[in-house]
Structures are given as C-alpha cells and as structure tokens.
Amino acid sequence: MGKFVLNDNTAPINAEVASPKQHVENGYFENLEDAVIWDKFRAGDKSAFIFIYKSYFQSLRQYGYHFAGGIQLVEDAIQDLFIDLNRNHQRLSATNSIKFYLYKSLRRRLIYYLERQNKTMRVARAADDLTFKISLSVEQFIINRQIESERRKKLDQALKNLTAHQREAIYYFYYENMTYAEIKEFMDFKNINSARNLIYRAIDSLKSALR
Amino acid sequence: MREKYINVEDFLADEEFKKWVINPSPQAQQYWSAWLKSNPDKREVLFLAKEIIESIEFEKIPQDVDASDKVLDNILKENKSKSLLGYSEKRPSSVRLNVFKFAASAVLAMVMVYLLLQKKEPAEVPQVVEVKPIIKENPKGRKSTIVLPDNSVVWLNADSKIEIPRKFSDTVRIVKLSGEAFFEVEKDPGRPFIVMTHDVEVTALGTAFNVKAFEEDKHVEVALTEGRVKVEHTKGIATEEAEAEFFLDPLQSIRFSKIDNSIDRGFFDLREVTGWKEGFIFFKDASFEEVIHKLERWYNVEFIVVNRHKIDEWKYSSQFHNENLENVLKSISFVKEFKFKIEDNTVTIVF
Incomplete structure (x- = not known):
C-alpha cells in the first residue's frame, strides 16, 4: 500500500502544539520512519507511545469530528482507542x-460507538448533515477568477447536496x-x-x- | 494520452492530476507544464478543475490543548470512557406506569422495589439527565437472580458484576457484564438484547445463554441453551483486523483465548455450563488453576499453595451438588493427593 500522504493542514508535526516531553521536543522520533516508530511502540517503548499520541491527537480529533459530527464522542473514542492500543501493543500489526x-x-470505533449511541442496530452514523461539512472556500475565489460567483454558489450547493x-x-x-486503492482499503470496500x-x-x- | 482529458470531470477524477494539485512534486510539475504546452486548448478546463480541488473545504474545529492533556491523562490511568453505556436519555415521564405494567410476579415486584429505591433523584427533574445505570455486584460466595425491566431473567454468579440501564431504550437492550451470568431473554424481535463484556459482545432476540467473562480468566466463553445468538469478538476493534462475528446454535459454545486469540467452538454439556445456577459445581478436564479459581469464587476463600512445583498437569473431572467446601476438598484431595487445612477464609494446600 502506498504511503498515506499528509496534507499540510493536518500534518502531525503542525498539530503538535505543546509537548512537555523532552523526547518529543528534541526531535528524536520526528526523523524516524513511521514503521520504525510503530515498531518501537509495539515493543513497549512508552515514549514512542506518547509521541504518537501527541503527534496525532489534534488531527484525529478533527477527523473524528468530520466523521461523527460531534466532539465528546470523538474524544471518548480516541481515549478508548489509545487505551486499547497501549494494552494490546504486542498484538498489533505492523504499519x-x-x-x-x-x-x-x-x-x-466511531461506527461502533455511534451504533450504540443511536441505539439502533441499523443506523451506523450520526445525522448525515452533521458529518463532513463541505463547502467551496470563499478566499480561493477572490484570488482566482476561473469561476464566477453564480457558478460558485451552484457548485457550493451541489457539494452540500452530496x-x-x-x-x-x-x-x-x-x-x-488518498488514492482509490487507499480509499478502498480505508472504507472497507471489497474492490477498488x-x-x-x-x-x-x-x-x-x-x-x-x-x- | 491526449483523449484521456476532455471535460473537467476527467481531470477531477484523475489520481495523478489531483495529486499534482494537492502535493506537487518537481516531476509532476514538469509533466503538467509540458502537457499544457502541447494541449493549449485545455488550459481553461484544467485550471477550472485545479481551482475546484483547491477550493474544497471541510469545516474545521479549533485545536484544544487542554483536551489533549485531559485525554492523555485518562489514557495513562486507563480510565475508559462512558460512551458505550452512560449515554444521556430523555427521562421517561411515565416510568412508574411502565414499571407496574410489567410487575406480574412477586419476584419482579421485588426487583422493581429495588430499582425504585436506587432512584435517588427527586420526582421532578430536568428534561435531560444523565441516567446512571444500576450496578449489581456479587462478592465471592454469593449468587443472585435479577429480573430486568423487560422481564428477562439474569442469574448472576459469584464474583460477578452487571450494569443495567434504569430503562431499556425502545430499540435495544444493553447490559454490561464482568464475570459469569446466565440469561433468559424475553422475546422481543424489534429490540435486540446485547450483553457487553470486556472481550465479547453477545446479541440475542429471545433466547437463553451463558456468558463467562471474568477479567482474570484466560478465556471468555459463551454457551447457548436455546434460540440463536450472535457473538462478536470486540477485541478486534482496537486493531485493523476485522471484528469477528459468530452465530451459535443451541448447545453450542464458543471460547476465545485471551492469550493467543485462538477460538474454540463446540458442543457443551448443559449441566457443565449452566449447572452453577442450580448449585452444581462441575469440573471437566479442569486444570489446577481452574479448580482453584472456581472454588475461590464459589466459597469466597483464598488458597495458599505449598510446593506448587510438585503439581503435575491436572485434568480433573467431577461434580458436586450443594456440597460444603470441606467435602469438596476431601474428594479432590483423595484423587489428587494433597493435604489441606481450612481456616476462616483461607485454605492451605500442601502437595
């Protein structure tokens, strides 16, 4: 599988706001490949675990918000996820x-928690219009002139209607x-x-x- | 190559194109400027596609440093969230009416008295309150029977704990168990009955089954006596591995090892799995640890083992019915050749 390329907006290092831990600040892990950091964590390296958490908390929280449309459930899910990762670190697969x-x-995990929260076995998500709130950025159109404002409104609405x-x-x-192959894998589709x-x-x- | 890109859509759907827009590499940069030179008529449509991709936005939330520290603190203390059970619910206004509608038997009425006693809130409460579940916990040496608000019956074994919501929702009945319990679930096809444990989750409609999920045990076991249940090995959700789902037929059981994740399916002896609720202790090819653990829970005692190294591999099979501990130990010690002494809550075994 190809590397999951990071967008600047969500790059883990940017998300790293304040880290009291020295090993994070001195940049020891930042120069390592993901696979190496992950293996250290799997081998029981506590500082690797903290580094992973600190690096990804904010972006996971943002992503979870897109997916679930709420914050509390997402923070709970992140908390439980890391507790389980930590407990089962020896049994995790490589990445x-x-x-x-x-x-x-x-x-x-969010799908699982939402199922429980919605208390129906059939509904697997939050209310649809709360998730992945999409729009066409306004600033972009001040700079560019390819799309006039009438078309912009239509496009914005068409995106929201997806x-x-x-x-x-x-x-x-x-x-x-992500590539199509990565989306297939990520969303658990059977084929590309x-x-x-x-x-x-x-x-x-x-x-x-x-x- | 040229005919590949005709409309905006062709650009938008192209992996290489969007990759160049989002994260341009020098090679891609070179490729696309060369491409534009040889396809000048596509200039406008290409830039339209580029602009759309660059303009797609998703609502952002501000970062929260406090949340990061708070959550990390909980992670390090291993405080799991209450998301799965402690959900807020609109307070049912007619809870007493519902309660009496169900009160058909004396046992049930007693349980309801218990439910009402547990309810410490004043009669008038705000619209939305945090509904705390009822927790029923048996110490070692005690067993109990609980009737749930839907008339389902739970036999809770010793050293076991169950969490029950004050009122089941209209769509699902969830209880949380650690330890062992036998469930006789009231039929209600529109409202699945779910038993959640640390490692597995059992979903049933109307059926009877036994769940054995002591946290300190090396495996979790679910056994079905009638109906049909779905068992999910929820440990899978922490990893990328797919969650495992199994269906059981009557007299089938499934056992998940916590050590090597192995799964053992088979048929069981009814008395062996559910006999505990009628006062039977069953051992079938039990190891020394299994025997000790069961007796500790059953009689609320602790064992001290002297000369543990002399124990060879046990495959002990026997049954006892409402027998006292001394007689049980006499019987086992006769076969397995050890001496024992019972003092208060401590049993010393010498090999």
Whole structure:
C-alpha cells in the first residue's frame, strides 16, 4: 500500500502544539520512519507511545469530528482507542503509515460507538448533515477568477447536496490525498471500483453546476 | 494520452492530476507544464478543475490543548470512557406506569422495589439527565437472580458484576457484564438484547445463554441453551483486523483465548455450563488453576499453595451438588493427593 500522504493542514508535526516531553521536543522520533516508530511502540517503548499520541491527537480529533459530527464522542473514542492500543501493543500489526492505521481504527470505533449511541442496530452514523461539512472556500475565489460567483454558489450547493458517503470519499480523495486503492482499503470496500464509483458519482452530481 | 482529458470531470477524477494539485512534486510539475504546452486548448478546463480541488473545504474545529492533556491523562490511568453505556436519555415521564405494567410476579415486584429505591433523584427533574445505570455486584460466595425491566431473567454468579440501564431504550437492550451470568431473554424481535463484556459482545432476540467473562480468566466463553445468538469478538476493534462475528446454535459454545486469540467452538454439556445456577459445581478436564479459581469464587476463600512445583498437569473431572467446601476438598484431595487445612477464609494446600 502506498504511503498515506499528509496534507499540510493536518500534518502531525503542525498539530503538535505543546509537548512537555523532552523526547518529543528534541526531535528524536520526528526523523524516524513511521514503521520504525510503530515498531518501537509495539515493543513497549512508552515514549514512542506518547509521541504518537501527541503527534496525532489534534488531527484525529478533527477527523473524528468530520466523521461523527460531534466532539465528546470523538474524544471518548480516541481515549478508548489509545487505551486499547497501549494494552494490546504486542498484538498489533505492523504499519507503514501510523496516520492511516490510527484514522482507520478511529473510524471503525466511531461506527461502533455511534451504533450504540443511536441505539439502533441499523443506523451506523450520526445525522448525515452533521458529518463532513463541505463547502467551496470563499478566499480561493477572490484570488482566482476561473469561476464566477453564480457558478460558485451552484457548485457550493451541489457539494452540500452530496450524500454523506460521497462527501466522506471526497474528503479522503481531495483532502487527505488518498488514492482509490487507499480509499478502498480505508472504507472497507471489497474492490477498488466501489471507491472509484463513489468519487465518479460525486463528480457526476457536480456536472450541472459546471456547465 | 491526449483523449484521456476532455471535460473537467476527467481531470477531477484523475489520481495523478489531483495529486499534482494537492502535493506537487518537481516531476509532476514538469509533466503538467509540458502537457499544457502541447494541449493549449485545455488550459481553461484544467485550471477550472485545479481551482475546484483547491477550493474544497471541510469545516474545521479549533485545536484544544487542554483536551489533549485531559485525554492523555485518562489514557495513562486507563480510565475508559462512558460512551458505550452512560449515554444521556430523555427521562421517561411515565416510568412508574411502565414499571407496574410489567410487575406480574412477586419476584419482579421485588426487583422493581429495588430499582425504585436506587432512584435517588427527586420526582421532578430536568428534561435531560444523565441516567446512571444500576450496578449489581456479587462478592465471592454469593449468587443472585435479577429480573430486568423487560422481564428477562439474569442469574448472576459469584464474583460477578452487571450494569443495567434504569430503562431499556425502545430499540435495544444493553447490559454490561464482568464475570459469569446466565440469561433468559424475553422475546422481543424489534429490540435486540446485547450483553457487553470486556472481550465479547453477545446479541440475542429471545433466547437463553451463558456468558463467562471474568477479567482474570484466560478465556471468555459463551454457551447457548436455546434460540440463536450472535457473538462478536470486540477485541478486534482496537486493531485493523476485522471484528469477528459468530452465530451459535443451541448447545453450542464458543471460547476465545485471551492469550493467543485462538477460538474454540463446540458442543457443551448443559449441566457443565449452566449447572452453577442450580448449585452444581462441575469440573471437566479442569486444570489446577481452574479448580482453584472456581472454588475461590464459589466459597469466597483464598488458597495458599505449598510446593506448587510438585503439581503435575491436572485434568480433573467431577461434580458436586450443594456440597460444603470441606467435602469438596476431601474428594479432590483423595484423587489428587494433597493435604489441606481450612481456616476462616483461607485454605492451605500442601502437595
């Protein structure tokens, strides 16, 4: 699997706000490959665990918010996720992308917690319109002049009209820069065409706003 | 290559293109400027696609340093969240009416008295309150029977704890167990009954089954006596591995090892698994540790073992019915050749 490329907005080092721990500040882990840091954690290195937590907490919280549309449940899920990771560190599988691993684990857990919270076995998500709140940025259009304001409004509305599932896929594709193969793996699809179709259908819905 | 990109959509859906827009590498930069030179008529549509990708935004929340520290603190103390059970619910206004509707038997009425006694809030309360679950806990040496608000019955074994919401929701009935309990679930196809434990989750509609999930045990076991249940090995959710789901038929049991994650399925002897609630202690090919653990829970005693190294591998099988500890130990010591002494809550075994 390819590397889960980090967008500047969510890069873990930027998310690192304040870290009292020396080993984080002196940059020891920052120069290491994900796979190496992860292996250290799996071998029981406590400072690797703290580094991973500190590096990803804010971006996981942001991602979880996109997915679940609320904060409390997300912070609870992150808390329980790290407790379980820590407890089971010897049994975890290897990874080349800690971010991919953590995001996917959090997503899986949120689905599970939302199921319980919604108290129905069938509804697996929060209210659809609370998740992946998408828009066309305004600032971008002040600089560029390719899209006039009438078309911008239409596009913005077309994006907002996408299904929650489509918005989610759009998020991974354009925002987290995942490939179709990565989206397939991340969203637990059986084959890559499911990922493609989701993006194709989303783009298709934008067509009328584009012409 | 040229005919690949005709409309905006073709650009938008292309992995290489969006990768260049989001995270341009020098090679990609070179490739796309060369491409534009040879396809000048596509300039406008290419930049439109680029602009759309660059303009897609998702609502951001501000970072929260305090939350990061607070959550880390909880993680290091291993305080699990209450998300799974401590959910807020609108307070049911007619809870007493519902309660009496269910009160069909004396046993049930007693349980309800217990429920009401536990309810310490004043009669008038705000619309939304944190509904604390009822916790029923048996020490070693004590067993109990509990009737739930839906008329399902729980036999709770010694050294076991169960959390029950004050009122089941309209869509699902969830209880949380650590230790061992036998469940006779009232039929209600629209409202699954879920037993959550540290490692497994059992979902049933109307059925009877036994769950054995002591935290200190090396495995978790679920056994079905009638109906059908779904068992989920929830330990899987901490990792990328898919959650494991199993369905049991009557007299089938499933056992998950906490040590090597192995799974053992099979049929069981009804008395062996559920006999405890009628006062039977069963041992079948039990190891020394299994025997000791069971007796500790059953009789609320602690064992001191002298010359532990002399113990060879035990495969002990026997059954006792409402027998006192001394007789049980006499019987076992006769077969396994050890001496024992019972003093208050301590049993000393010498090999």
